[in-house]
Amino acid sequence: MAEYNLAVIAGDGIGPEVIAEGRKALEAVASDTPGLSFRLTDFPWGSDYYRETGRMMPEDGLARLAGFDAVLFGAVGDPNIPDHVTLQGLLLPMRRAFDQAICVRPAVLYPGVVSPIAGKAAGDIDMVIFRENTEGEYAPVGGRLYPGSPHETVIQTGVFTRRGTERIIRAAFEHSVRRGGKGKVTSVTKSNAQAFSMVFWDEVFEGVAAEFPQIETESLLVDRAAMDLVRWPEEFDVIVASNLFADILSDIAAVVTGSMGLAPSANVNPERRFPSMFEPVHGAAFDIVGRGLANPLATIFAVAMLLDHLGEHTAANRVNAAVLQTLNERTTLTGDLGGGASTQQVGDEIVRLLG
Numbered sequence: 001m002a003e004y005n006l007a008v009i010a011g012d013g014i015g016p017e018v019i020a021e022g023r024k025a026l027e028a029v030a031s032d033t034p035g036l037s038f039r040l041t042d043f044p045w046g047s048d049y050y051r052e053t054g055r056m057m058p059e060d061g062l063a064r065l066a067g068f069d070a071v072l073f074g075a076v077g078d079p080n081i082p083d084h085v086t087l088q089g090l091l092l093p094m095r096r097a098f099d100q101a102i103c104v105r106p107a108v109l110y111p112g113v114v115s116p117i118a119g120k121a122a123g124d125i126d127m128v129i130f131r132e133n134t135e136g137e138y139a140p141v142g143g144r145l146y147p148g149s150p151h152e153t154v155i156q157t158g159v160f161t162r163r164g165t166e167r168i169i170r171a172a173f174e175h176s177v178r179r180g181g182k183g184k185v186t187s188v189t190k191s192n193a194q195a196f197s198m199v200f201w202d203e204v205f206e207g208v209a210a211e212f213p214q215i216e217t218e219s220l221l222v223d224r225a226a227m228d229l230v231r232w233p234e235e236f237d238v239i240v241a242s243n244l245f246a247d248i249l250s251d252i253a254a255v256v257t258g259s260m261g262l263a264p265s266a267n268v269n270p271e272r273r274f275p276s277m278f279e280p281v282h283g284a285a286f287d288i289v290g291r292g293l294a295n296p297l298a299t300i301f302a303v304a305m306l307l308d309h310l311g312e313h314t315a316a317n318r319v320n321a322a323v324l325q326t327l328n329e330r331t332t333l334t335g336d337l338g339g340g341a342s343t344q345q346v347g348d349e350i351v352r353l354l355g
Helices: 015-031 047-053 061-065 083-097 162-179 197-209 222-231 243-256 297-309 313-329 343-354
Strands: 002-011 036-042 070-075 102-108 126-132 136-145 153-159 184-189 216-221 238-241 264-268 276-280
Touching (some): 015 036, 015 313, 083 136, 126 162, 184 222, 238 243, 276 297, 297 343, 313 343
Parallel strands (some): 002 070, 070 276, 184 238
């Protein structure tokens, strides 16, 4: 019997709303899969916790999470708390402490979903973005000198290690081999302007690519990649980029495939020494909190990625199939996809299809 211990951090904004539906999907697939069960432990950390304690999570928070099999995460952010406080206080520490170096963000134009780009049919856009997740431009290295004075100086340092750069690039190539299809990996940098970090990235990319001669490769500057994502998104297969560039490009990819409400993310510790984390990409979305408008399908897709990571491939496929059927039938969708259903109604439909 497989019982998994999962930490659940609903977090801020619409996080609790979409996580509630993700939990329902987990419980539904477990109830109909012999031998599969989950022990879910909730942690009420986030902006409300910060207002009460001055911290986004307790001092021993990471130690308390370390023993779980995986983390299901909702959202972080608050309009009344600076973003660097919320992000640096909860989400980024988990990624770094648990060495969740491989961030995987699929973006697919599914049947029943309309792209804002004219003339794109279901399946025309089908890509996966691999984001380096623990260093790069988001490394907390830097400082402020002479604050508040005319000589104030701010330094923010990007950190690119050979281990981290090679690890994410290799993960992208290995995924391309498993994925089949076009067999193409696109590296995105800005090496014409960033002569140290990005030139180094290009060199590592060329070295890893030489080990995969069957895979087509290309290197694009980030501005060119952003343009191509909105005019020729069907040309992309697997994209690999640094922490900052992949963060931005994955949001563009989510929008051109129909909605941020369909974009899941896996933050993977490749050595499996620590728990990996699974979340929707859309963020806290405070403008729609409590109105039943949030699309829970990104969270449910993230649940499927979590199941797949745990080796429960049949259960993962069932969850994915239920989401695809919901999208294709178009009878129970939230407003971002042209429907009129509530967050809970969409979750209930997934549970019905899993029954």
